[in-house]
Structure formats: C-alpha cells, structure tokens
Amino acid sequence: MVWGKKTMKCARCGAEIDERDAYELGGERVCEDCYFDSMMPQHPCDPFAQSAADKFSRIFGVISPEELLDDQKRVYELLKKRGKASQEELIRELGMRPGEITQIMIVLRRLKLAKARKIGDTVYYVPWD
Numbered sequence: 001m002v003w004g005k006k007t008m009k010c011a012r013c014g015a016e017i018d019e020r021d022a023y024e025l026g027g028e029r030v031c032e033d034c035y036f037d038s039m040m041p042q043h044p045c046d047p048f049a050q051s052a053a054d055k056f057s058r059i060f061g062v063i064s065p066e067e068l069l070d071d072q073k074r075v076y077e078l079l080k081k082r083g084k085a086s087q088e089e090l091i092r093e094l095g096m097r098p099g100e101i102t103q104i105m106i107v108l109r110r111l112k113l114a115k116a117r118k119i120g121d122t123v124y125y126v127p128w129d
C-alpha cells in the first residue's frame with residue numbers, strides 16, 4: 001500500500017474526498033458531510049448518533065451554555081429567539097454549511113440545549129425545552 005494523498009468517492013453523495021477524511025457509515029465510506037448529516041435529524045436517538053455526540057463532547061470538552069463556541073452560540077440564540085428554524089433557514093441566515101450546522105446541532109443536542117423536531121414534512125431545530 002502506498003501512503004500519501006489518495007482520493008475516493010463518497011458512497012452517499014459521490015463527492016471526491018481525501019481517503020484519510022473518509023468516515024465509516026454502515027460499512028460504507030462516506031464524506032464528513034454525509035456522515036454527520038446521517039446523524040441528524042433522521043436518527044437523533046440511535047446509539048450510533050449518541051456515540052458521535054460523545055466523540056464531539058470529548059473534542060470540545062465539557063461545555064456549559066455560557067462557554068459555547070461563537071458559531072454554536074449563534075445557532076442556539078437564533079433558536080431561542082425564533083422558537084424554531086429549519087436547517088435551510090440556519091444555512092441562509094447564519095451563512096453556514098449543512099455539515100457545520102449538523103456538527104453544532106450534535107453538540108447542542110448533547111448539551112440538551114436544542115433538538116430536532118419534525119413539523120409536517122419539515123425538520124426544524126428547536127430549543128430543548
């Protein structure tokens with residue numbers, strides 16, 4: 001095996017990614033966006049999603065709401081102010097990528113600050129309480 005930069009295609013969306021950036025997802029190798037998109041909001045309660053959240057809390061350490069990173073705080077405060085927002089609204093209003101919002105939501109969910117809720121056919125993010 002030759003080590004070095006090697007690209008592959010994401011099994012879900014077909015995006016070209018560096019092999020070292022690939023994630024295992026149900027036996028497939030996928031890009032970061034697909035990996036985290038699969039965590040939220042379709043399976044917010046499954047154990048796999050929980051383990052991803054644990055991974056993030058290890059990366060971010062123990063955080064209280066006052067200590068959120070700026071981007072996390074922006075999402076959290078928008079949800080508190082508005083009551084709910086779809087991923088599309090967050091992308092548009094905060095200028096973030098879907099993968100970023102997913103990562104932030106995993107952290108906010110883990111901290112019990114926000115969660116996903118399906119209203120009609122649309123998934124919204126809402127404050128935890």
Ligand SMILES: [Zn+2]
Binds near residue numbers: 014
């Ligand atoms: Zn992908």
